[in-house]
Amino acid sequence: MSEALAQQLCIALIGNPNCGKTALFNALTGSRQKVANYPGVTVERKEGIFETPGGRRIHVLDLPGTYSLRARSPDEAITRDTVLGQLATEAAPDLVVCVADATNLRLTLRLVLELKKVGRPIVLALNMFDIAERRGIGIDMDALSRDLGIPVVSTVAVRRNGIAALLRQIDRLAPESGSNGPGGWREPSAEQVRSAHGDAQRILDACVTVPGHPDIWTRRLDRVVLHPVAGILILLAVLFLVFQAVFVWAAPAMELIATAFDALAVAAQAWLPQGMLRSLLTDGFISGVGSVLVFLPQIMILFFFINLMEDFGYMARAAFLMDRVIGGVGLHGRAFIPLLSSFACAVPGIMATRVINNRRDRLATIMVAPLMTCSARIPVYTLLIAAFVPHRSIAGFVNLQGLVMFGLYAAGIVSAFAVTFVFRKRVWRGASEPFIMELPAYKLPDPRNVLMGVLLRARIFLRRAGTVILAMMILIWFLSTVPGAPPGATDPAINYSFAGMIGHAVQPVLAPIGFNWQIAIALIPGMAAREVAVAALGTVYAVGGGEAGALGNTLAAHWSLATALALLAWYVFAPQCAATLGVVRRETNSWRWPAIMFVYMMVLAYTAAFIVYNVTTALGG
Amino acid sequence: MIQALVTYLIVALAAAWIFWSMILPVRLRAALRRRLGLRMVVCGMLDRAGGCGGCDCQDCPLRR
Amino acid sequence: MPPAGLVRSDAPGDEPCADIVQLGRGARGIRGTVVQVGAETGTVPDCIAAAELERLLLEIGFVEGAAIEILHEGFIRGDPIAVRLDDMRVALRRREADAILVRVAGGSTHAAGSES
Numbered sequence: 086m087s088e089a090l091a092q093q094l095c096i097a098l099i100g101n102p103n104c105g106k107t108a109l110f111n112a113l114t115g116s117r118q119k120v121a122n123y124p125g126v127t128v129e130r131k132e133g134i135f136e137t138p139g140g141r142r143i144h145v146l147d148l149p150g151t152y153s154l155r156a157r158s159p160d161e162a163i164t165r166d167t168v169l170g171q172l173a174t175e176a177a178p179d180l181v182v183c184v185a186d187a188t189n190l191r192l193t194l195r196l197v198l199e200l201k202k203v204g205r206p207i208v209l210a211l212n213m214f215d216i217a218e219r220r221g222i223g224i225d226m227d228a229l230s231r232d233l234g235i236p237v238v239s240t241v242a243v244r245r246n247g248i249a250a251l252l253r254q255i256d257r258l259a260p261e262s263g264s265n266g267p268g269g270w271r272e273p274s275a276e277q278v279r280s281a282h283g284d285a286q287r288i289l290d291a292c293v294t295v296p297g298h299p300d301i302w303t304r305r306l307d308r309v310v311l312h313p314v315a316g317i318l319i320l321l322a323v324l325f326l327v328f329q330a331v332f333v334w335a336a337p338a339m340e341l342i343a344t345a346f347d348a349l350a351v352a353a354q355a356w357l358p359q360g361m362l363r364s365l366l367t368d369g370f371i372s373g374v375g376s377v378l379v380f381l382p383q384i385m386i387l388f389f390f391i392n393l394m395e396d397f398g399y400m401a402r403a404a405f406l407m408d409r410v411i412g413g414v415g416l417h418g419r420a421f422i423p424l425l426s427s428f429a430c431a432v433p434g435i436m437a438t439r440v441i442n443n444r445r446d447r448l449a450t451i452m453v454a455p456l457m458t459c460s461a462r463i464p465v466y467t468l469l470i471a472a473f474v475p476h477r478s479i480a481g482f483v484n485l486q487g488l489v490m491f492g493l494y495a496a497g498i499v500s501a502f503a504v505t506f507v508f509r510k511r512v513w514r515g516a517s518e519p520f521i522m523e524l525p526a527y528k529l530p531d532p533r534n535v536l537m538g539v540l541l542r543a544r545i546f547l548r549r550a551g552t553v554i555l556a557m558m559i560l561i562w563f564l565s566t567v568p569g570a571p572p573g574a575t576d577p578a579i580n581y582s583f584a585g586m587i588g589h590a591v592q593p594v595l596a597p598i599g600f601n602w603q604i605a606i607a608l609i610p611g612m613a614a615r616e617v618a619v620a621a622l623g624t625v626y627a628v629g630g631g632e633a634g635a636l637g638n639t640l641a642a643h644w645s646l647a648t649a650l651a652l653l654a655w656y657v658f659a660p661q662c663a664a665t666l667g668v669v670r671r672e673t674n675s676w677r678w679p680a681i682m683f684v685y686m687m688v689l690a691y692t693a694a695f696i697v698y699n700v701t702t703a704l705g706g
Numbered sequence: 707m708i709q710a711l712v713t714y715l716i717v718a719l720a721a722a723w724i725f726w727s728m729i730l731p732v733r734l735r736a737a738l739r740r741r742l743g744l745r746m747v748v749c750g751m752l753d754r755a756g757g758c759g760g761c762d763c764q765d766c767p768l769r770r
Numbered sequence: 771m772p773p774a775g776l777v778r779s780d781a782p783g784d785e786p787c788a789d790i791v792q793l794g795r796g797a798r799g800i801r802g803t804v805v806q807v808g809a810e811t812g813t814v815p816d817c818i819a820a821a822e823l824e825r826l827l828l829e830i831g832f833v834e835g836a837a838i839e840i841l842h843e844g845f846i847r848g849d850p851i852a853v854r855l856d857d858m859r860v861a862l863r864r865r866e867a868d869a870i871l872v873r874v875a876g877g878s879t880h881a882a883g884s885e886s
Contacts, residue, residue, distance in 0.1 A: 152829040189858055192831055275808060275821065278828040286835075295857060307859070311852055313845035362709040365716060405861045409846040412863075418850075519823060519866045520850055521830055524859040559720035 095144045096255065097167060100184035101192050102150035103525040105212040108242035108534060109184055110147040139256035146178065152192055154199055155272055168203055169270055180258060181207045187217035187224065188526065190293060194285035197233055203270045207235045208254050214239035223294040232288045243531045303526045310402050320406050327390045331383050331429055338382035346375030364566055373558030376614050383429045383460055384546055385539050391422060392538040396530035401522055408520050414502045415509025417441050418520050420450040427457035431665045433546060435672055443518030449508050451672060452682055455665050456501035458494045464616040465656050466493055472637035473649040496657050500689065557663045561613040579624050584609040598694035599648040615661045647701035654697040658690035794868035801839040806871040807832050823869055831855050832870055
């Protein structure tokens, strides 16, 4: 805690999931983050600074959404410890702003009653007050304030000046900083929760009038969206649309980025004198960053849809529909979003597993996320399929190449389910987290918040591309360039590098699955990102220019069908991505899980490739 | 010659960064930071908008 | 669909009192009032401790006296279920819903098929 921070006033925002707390936080600080409608998405700790009209500088914390101070997850534990002032490194908040969805007050009132036991100054902010008014919900704010014994203000976070009353109240209430001691609170027993509910109900009856039939739209929509048949069809249609968008809409932008980076590399090649530094800049830096940035359009489109669905309120419904489907193998309904994200890239997918509270459920999801076919595999798949699978139709309308592509996707999904099943039923047989989730009322998404959420995701992804992935790229460039080729060498330089040595060394191990030393070498730079293996194959076979067609022809001439299919099978499973392993390391805070992931995926990859190679060979491939 | 030196310097930096941010155990790094007089990061502001959950500094003492 | 009853057809019909059912065994469309949260279910093999589940359910608003109605059910074995709980909607698995006892309101047998 620095001196400067200590002199600022600290406030904390706390509230139920879906109360619009993050929108309020955005309105207060102006920092654009994410408003979620999906319970539990606001699990990241966010803070910001703003100034009140009275000229006070306020330090504000956005705490994870919760129904109670009792913690069931690390995120909730942070909420509790922050409010109680039990975190040694952080000053206890001087003021707690409890944010409530004005259309759904009951549970927040109970939370307020629990918070009052902590003994800090509290303000209750009735957010989304406009929606409550429109629905004819009458709230007697004076009576509410009197009954609760705390100030009550109304806010509309998504509207300009919608938070003026809250700012005034903060100015008025702000005590001197540092006056806050540790809070007093004890975990309530079930009986105490019951009696608090009773108190909340009495206050609700006295202060709030609800019209006879609230929110018909949510009810009507749910009747279709949660219908056992129509609901599933809608979900499939939505997923299809999302995938279509991710792969089709992103294509022009991806091509643009790829072309731009190629041009940049060519320009750098022309500018710089021949030598190592030029190689590092063009082959390491530029192509490294380019091969990561190329996924940005897909990630942004994917998160655009995810944010849209969250804000609309559909994500909770999707989790409801999917719970039994993926729950059968032991995944939590909420694992659905991270797994969906993993089709673009496992890195954001693994980061998105934070929506899962239970540690085991979360680990299981993290472990199988890389089995989802990420878009980095697509260049490898398309290269090999185009070179080895004949372009012809089966039964008149099914394209064989498309069928193989589909099969590879399906293999990833099926194996992910199988692996989860084994993990959950054999490794962690402990209690599974209950699936209890509020289904929020549908709301029209606020476009600004959706876009800001997309930008936030893009920023997080770029920060990783800019740090870990770039550093990895440089190291892998080093491995595949140094030492250089001796004078008079005829083979490509990579053959003499460390990567070449490693490739030659491991080749005997890979021989039973049909890989030659060229493949073994290409797999090493492929650790940086899967699709780099395509470029590496081009280097090893000395097919310049990244001409995919030419490389395909060369491969078709050099490899047997069995080798090609074995490599495809290998790529379904192989942990060929340093970035994923790095993110798993960071998310789980230990080397144990990335190590387990690496080993199990390697075993699966080897086994699958072995089977495919030998079966194809036996069949005469 | 200078080219090679600069190249090796960059590679060494990348290796050091990976070692520091990923391989070094969190506790050891926290101890080193303290020894070196580096600030323990309780997440900063907009550039760390993701906060402790979102940023990957691992130096945040809030993170368990 | 078979004619909607109070209790799903696959549930054992050994309830001590006919109009009190475990929420996890209720059919879609039943309405009623919560009479007990944290009931002994005896059929929860793989779940968290009963006391913990009780508090979890209480915290999200399942409390004695709350009005409840099963609105929707999932397409695989009718699980999970979505219920109206006073003026909010909550989704949960039947396994956990078993810990909630509901006194079914009269005439609910007709409510299942009609406008809810």
